Amino acid sequence: MTTVATAAAGGRAEELPRLNEGVTGYISDYFTTLKALIDAVEPAEIERVVSLLLETFQAGRRLVMCGNGGSGSTASHLVCDFAKNVYLETGRSFEVVALTDSPALITAWANDTEYAEIFAGQARTWLRADDVLIAISGSGNSPQLSSVLSRSPARSGRYRSAFAGMAAASSPHSWIYPSSWIGAICSRSRICT
Numbered sequence: 001m002t003t004v005a006t007a008a009a010g011g012r013a014e015e016l017p018r019l020n021e022g023v024t025g026y027i028s029d030y031f032t033t034l035k036a037l038i039d040a041v042e043p044a045e046i047e048r049v050v051s052l053l054l055e056t057f058q059a060g061r062r063l064v065m066c067g068n069g070g071s072g073s074t075a076s077h078l079v080c081d082f083a084k085n086v087y088l089e090t091g092r093s094f095e096v097v098a099l100t101d102s103p104a105l106i107t108a109w110a111n112d113t114e115y116a117e118i119f120a121g122q123a124r125t126w127l128r129a130d131d132v133l134i135a136i137s138g139s140g141n142s143p144q145l146s147s148v149l150s151r152s153p154a155r156s157g158r159y160r161s162a163f164a165g166m167a168a169a170s171s172p173h174s175w176i177y178p179s180s181w182i183g184a185i186c187s188r189s190r191i192c193t
Helices: 019-039 043-058 070-090 103-112 120-126 143-151 165-170 182-192
Strands: 002-008 063-067 096-098 132-136
Touching (some): 043 132, 063 070, 132 143
């Protein structure tokens, strides 16, 4: 199984928008920060992720995604895009699952165990050895994502990688966003995906 996580690095206060300078200052700061984040993207990193996803699809393995809040919506959106667009392009289904898409399972795991288990509990069902797990986070500090990344059942599979934040230290595929401005981080995530 491959685990992939996205998150922000601890930022500096000066990276945040200048709210006291009105809309023009805010927009200017937003575009400046977003450009810096995009410029920091290494094409080789994107190529590694694309290769990993292509290999996952071609081998008939499953892609499982999760995240909290807006990152959870991004996970759901990406699963939708992968499921539909890959089929339309290839005529083959890509097994993709968003652990964010079942309120019943999320609340059952939260109620019957603890909230930190909402994704790890589901991962035990969906993840097999050599599957890929992508965990998306704006902060990198989510207990729910830390739990799923560290305790997934197939974690000893062929791959163990991450796209940043809480899993960066233990993963060969790390992608840490050098900012603390969540709006720009989320925009970069969408652009890169």
